[in-house]
Amino acid sequence: MTDVKHMKWWGWGLEGVGFHFEDKPDFVPFVQKAVALDVRTPPVPPLDFDQLTIAPPRLSPSFEATLVAIVGEENAHTDDMVRVVHTYGKSIRDLLRIRRNEIARVPDIVVYPADEWDVQQIVDAAVAEGAVIIPFGGGSNIAGSLEPLPDETRTIVSLDLGRLDRVLEIDEGSGLARIQAGAQGPDIEAQLGAKGWTLGHFPDSFTHSTLGGWVATRSSGMQSDKYGDIADIARGLRMVRPGTIVELRPLPSTSTGPSVREMIIGSEGRLGVITEVTVQVHRVPEVREVQAYFFPNWKAGLAAMHEISESDASPSITRVSDARESGFSLATRKASKGISGAAQSVLMSVLKRRGWVLEDMCLSFIGYEGSASHVSYEKKLVGAIVKKHGGLGVGKGPGALYDQKKFDTPYLRDFLLDRGAAADVSETAAPWSKLQEVYDTTVAAADKAYEALGVHGWIMCHLSHSYHSGACLYFTFAFVHGDDPIAQYEVVKYSIQQAFQDAGGTLSHHHGVGVEHSPWMEQDISEGGVALIQGLFDSADPQHLFNPGKVLGTLQVTADDVAEIVANAPKAPAPAPAP
Amino acid sequence: MTDVKHMKWWGWGLEGVGFHFEDKPDFVPFVQKAVALDVRTPPVPPLDFDQLTIAPPRLSPSFEATLVAIVGEENAHTDDMVRVVHTYGKSIRDLLRIRRNEIARVPDIVVYPADEWDVQQIVDAAVAEGAVIIPFGGGSNIAGSLEPLPDETRTIVSLDLGRLDRVLEIDEGSGLARIQAGAQGPDIEAQLGAKGWTLGHFPDSFTHSTLGGWVATRSSGMQSDKYGDIADIARGLRMVRPGTIVELRPLPSTSTGPSVREMIIGSEGRLGVITEVTVQVHRVPEVREVQAYFFPNWKAGLAAMHEISESDASPSITRVSDARESGFSLATRKASKGISGAAQSVLMSVLKRRGWVLEDMCLSFIGYEGSASHVSYEKKLVGAIVKKHGGLGVGKGPGALYDQKKFDTPYLRDFLLDRGAAADVSETAAPWSKLQEVYDTTVAAADKAYEALGVHGWIMCHLSHSYHSGACLYFTFAFVHGDDPIAQYEVVKYSIQQAFQDAGGTLSHHHGVGVEHSPWMEQDISEGGVALIQGLFDSADPQHLFNPGKVLGTLQVTADDVAEIVANAPKAPAPAPAP
Known part of the structure; x- marks a missing residue:
């Protein structure tokens, strides 16, 4: 058996690691207030692996023998668990499907080449066989870039690069x-x-x-x-x-x-x-430091990030959360970490006296790297800009906290899913002058979708990745789903993606296209642009053996689908009970 | 007649503007020493335009009428002068050919669209006609990206964008x-x-x-x-x-x-x-400033540029010339500008006493932009690095001079050509660790080519455009040519380009591919990379109507050609007479 490690077949990360709320005193009331969900109710865990319906491999013995000859018996797998692990990435759609035993097509064989020469032999053998090849890395993709097309009749090889790790x-x-x-x-x-x-x-x-x-x-x-x-x-x-x-x-x-x-x-x-x-x-730089700042509101935070990007400073991170995400961040802090409850109360009192509306307050992180003196120089430049926009530095504490938990968020999604809420992220990039409109349009579109579906929903956002001419807006959304969560997800996701386009943003800043975002390719790069990529793909791969249907070619959901789902949605939910 | 202005048909820039040596006291002895050429000998000017042999346009009356209908009579030209101006760019090969009446194929008609809609109509009409379209901007290209293929039998439209200038x-x-x-x-x-x-x-x-x-x-x-x-x-x-x-x-x-x-x-x-x-x-930044520095030798200059690129400073220009180019720069200064002769003498005495070998000395320019305080901060960071590598700041004077004459160099080429010397440039980019090898290999290759051809030749270089992982090396070469200057040029150019490849550089950092560099595409991006581009071109333009033969597809010169030219070259020239 290969020693390449994989994530849980049903969720994010390693078995045994998960999100816990018990040490985060503000989390329960926050979620209660946000989406009317009591996370203390007992979770409904995913089904057992045995309950999945998995079709047997479609694989000629001769092709299997060829692949085994290339990578060795221990690096060619046709067992169900390995094949299922290689079927999806980790989008909410992927998690929902696997939890609902919706597995249209799994790879027929998973191979783990040892080196580039193995890869060349696998590719050449697959092309000779007329088999589909889907390269697989960590399996973390959330745009549907990994899944086999549901109606694929050819043999599918998942080519896992896990042994090429040096x-x-x-x-x-x-x-x-x-x-x-x-x-x-x-x-x-x-x-x-x-x-x-x-x-x-x-x-x-x-x-x-x-x-x-x-x-x-x-x-x-x-x-x-x-x-x-x-x-x-x-x-x-x-x-x-x-x-x-x-x-x-x-x-x-x-x-x-x-x-x-x-x-x-x-x-x-x-x-x-x-x-x-x-x-x-x-x-590795002498100093790596993340400083936290508060801004009185989102508009001030955005303006400050823009001015920093135009300044002589060049920080490693420029990030500001909207008021909702700032509230979320504060609600997920551990009792003993970051700004302590007491210190936070004092700070809030000070800000209130300054006239801040605490519900509008936005948390920002700015990263600095370089020599100690350079970090000090840049902090001064940034500090002046923050001050000009009414912001306030609150030191390294929350930044350290951010640094420490930055990779944990995906675990929260599984936690919510166990409790009946679906969550995912969508991000975009747009010129600075359009960011506010992208933000407003997207939040409105998500809220409208939640209302149309009759669900309690939530959307929050941060700006990250500043460039000279624009930035990335990163949205996280969640809703308490009904009996058909995938259809509901499609409405929400469609609404958000279309809002990006309508307001001048791109379909994704850094999550790829896959099948999840491909419906927006024409709007994003024009019909003529799509034709150029299609020509490239067709000329490079006339048989469409290489991960077919990704980037271009598979319409996952259309405006008509969305209209139909909404038309059949239940009426609006009861107002959220008080926490 | 359109009011779009064009450069001289036989050389660089505007009629009436040219290079003059009379106000540059060190220039005559410098060239004498470098390539044994006395630039005071009377020039041989280019031939008269009337002496050119220009084939009549191959153009159907109906297609001409269509184009005239789109852009108007005054913006569609079939006269010889306009067609010749649109035939070549401004490489030394282009200038040599036009001065020798070597014009295999000129565009049949030149059109000046007023706007994008005109362009769309021209493109569609040309495609319907099966005519070739060559877009034309300023005509400054030196990689052969503009010339019609010599054996093109279809109608060729030069599509000049000059009116789209807003x-x-x-x-x-x-x-x-x-x-x-x-x-x-x-x-x-x-x-x-x-x-x-x-x-x-x-x-x-x-x-x-x-x-x-x-x-x-x-x-x-x-x-x-x-x-x-x-x-x-x-x-x-x-x-x-x-x-x-x-x-x-x-x-x-x-x-x-x-x-x-x-x-x-x-x-x-x-x-x-x-x-x-x-x-x-x-x-526009508060301060834009170019500072000059001297380094004791090329190796020190290179190392300093590398360290600046790794530092917390981010200057707008990082440039250092090798010893030959530094000597050339000092020799082309006007008597009254930059470092005056007297000041220069004093400086040189100081450096000599420090143990510098003046023949090895390298001139560097570093550009700073931003607020006054930021410029001052960055100058301090750079100053410390320069000092560490044995360099010396010499102030803004030479930098101002550089700024002032930076766009004049191409005029010098015409001046030399009038006097029997061919000059051009080739630049590359490579990782920092390979720059010294690229430099050594290229200089040796050029010198070997000059020797094989039996000509007095020269090559000089500067580093410019620093990146995190490497930089651009920009070479200027010149030689006193014989009766077949194009064949000689091909040997020199081939030698330089192949040296780039052999030492890990790319075929061009910023001059494009055209037909001049296309023979190196496979070495540069591999056969498989070329196939991807070819597939893109073929799928996007199955009739090969859009500037055919550029980037890929036209082998200008081969190793065999070079060997044959060298085999037929005269013996080595007499040693250069003393100036």
Whole structure:
């Protein structure tokens, strides 16, 4: 049996790790107030694995034998558990389907190649067989980039890169590291850190996602303001295609026509299998610090983030939550951590006396990296801007807390799902001048969807990833679902995504397209733009063997579907009971 | 007659402007010593326009009538001068060919559309006619991206964007400006500057190149360390394709699959006609300053630039010349400008006493922008690094001189050509750890080529455009040519380009591919990478009507050609006489 570890088949992260509210005194009343849900009611856990209906593999003995010959018996799996683990990513749609035994099609075999040569042989064998290849990294995707098409009649090979997990080489003279595509976040930082380097790429999925996955879906990390999005970080790469390897040597910049590098980044397996990426790495800085600030309201927070992006300062993180998310953050603090309850009360009194409306207050985190003197210099620049916009620094405490729990949020989703609430995230990016409109339009669209569905729902947002000309708005939404949670989710998700488009945002800032966002591709990059990508895919993969249907080609949900679901929705729910 | 201005048909820039040595006392002995050429000998000017052999237009009357109906009589030209001006860019190969009456194929008609709708109609009419379309901006390209294929039998339309020269809109809240593709550098800065904004994109060709051209060839500017390469700057764009417009809305970042934006950037007209680009613009900073420094040698200069790129400083320009280019820069200063002769003598004495070998000395320019206090802060950071590497600040004087003459160098090439010397530039980018090898390999390759050809030649270099993981090395080469200067040029150019590849550099950092660099595409991005681009081109343009043969598909020169030219070269020249 391969020793590649996988997440729970029914949820996020490792078995035995989960979200707990018992040590977070404000959490119960917060959720009660937000969506009228009492999280103390006994959870309904997921079904047993045995209850799943899983079709047997569709696999010719000769093809199976070929694959086994390439990777060895212990690295080729056709058992149900491994196949199910490789069927979905971790979107709420994925979790809902698997919990409801909705598994239209699972991969027929999962193979774990040892190296690039194995990958080449697998790809060539699959092409000869006319089999579909779906590359698999950490399985954390939330855009449906991993799932087999439900009506796929050909054999499906899930190609798991998990054994390609090494940092192969650090070019210390250039700040470049050659890393295998299957390496996960913590692996990478551990191997680099042992030599004094860091990649600096910290997506929310960091603990369970891979370098290859980041590249394939155009990922961003929390410190991307400093380190860049993965498209900036990935300077060279290798991708296995039928009979050949596309090799892009690491270059700081080049003038070589349409960028093949930028065709492969975001290609989600449709052009081939990424096996290796040469990435920018940095010396671990002398100081890495996250400072927290409060702003009197969202508008002030947004304006401050914009001014910071225009200033001479260049922080590693610029993040501000709206009032709802700020409330959520404060409600999930542990009794003993961050700003203590008492200190918080004092602070709130002070702010009230200053005329702040506490319900409007917004929490912000700004990250600083570099030499101690540089961090001090930048903090001064940022401090002046925060002050100008009526904000207030509250020190490192909440920042440390943020740093510590930043990768835990996905566990909360499973917790809520056990208790009848569906939650997920949608993020976008837009020019600065459009952010307020994107925000207003999206919140209104979600609220309208909840109302139309007759459910108690919630949406909150933060700005992160500042650029010269705009920023990312990251929305988290949740609702207490009814008997058909997937249909309800589709209405909410559709409403949010369409709001992005209507207000000038893009379909996703860093979660990829998959099948979840592909319905918005034409609105996003125009019909002519879609045709260019389609031409690229068709010419590169005329048989559509490489992760077919992703990015383009599969309409998951339409406006008509949404209208029909809404028409059949129950009437509005009773008002939330007092906590 | 259209009022779009063009450069000289036989050389760079405007009629009446040229390079003069009379006010530069050190220039004559410098060239004498460098390539044994006495520039005081009477020049041989280019031939008269009447002496050119120009084939009549191949154009059906009905197609001509269609085009005239679209743009109007005064904006459709079939006269020889306009057609010749649109035949070539401004590479040394282009200048040599036109001066030798080597004009295999000229466009059959030149049209000047007024707006995007005109462009759409021209494109659709050309596609219906089966005619070739070559978009034309400022005509400054040096990679052969503009020339018709010599054996093209179809009608060729040169589509000049010169009338689309306006800044359409500034989104002041986002730092974004929507600008027409035909706008030239000075137009853009003037229109933006009137409202307090700057684009900050200053390629050497700035005075005669267009935004559309910059995007089509992946251009970089002198201040790109701060403002980014054009691929960073161009956030949205519009491109006319048959029957449709690809519209990419301006976004700071997006996760929408393979990047269509990055397919169009660098596409050199092969996918369609870029009509409009939305670019990042910046408030004109409080301070813009270029400081000069001397380093004792190239190695120290390189190391300092690398350390600056790794530091907390982020200057707008990081540039250091090798010893040869430093000598050239000092030799082209005017008697009264920059470091005066007397001051320079004093400085040199000081450096000699410090143990510097003056022949090894390297001149560096570092640019600073931002608030006065920020500039002062960054100068301190850089100053410490310069000092650590044995360098010495020499103030703003030479920097101001650099700023003032930075766009004049191309005029020098025409001056030399009138006197029997061929000069051009080749630049590359590579990781920091490979720069010294790229430098050594390239200089050796050029010197070997000169020797093999039996000519007096020269090559000099500067580092510019620093990135986290590498930098650009920009080489200028010149040689006193014989009777077949194009064949000699091919040997020198081939040697330099192959040296780039052999040492880990790319074929061009910011001059595009065209036909001049396309022979190195496979070495640069691998056979599999080339196949992906070819598939994109073929699917987007199955008839190969859009600037065919550029980027891929035309082998200009091969190793065998080079060997044959060298085999037939005369013996080595006599040693250079003393100046």
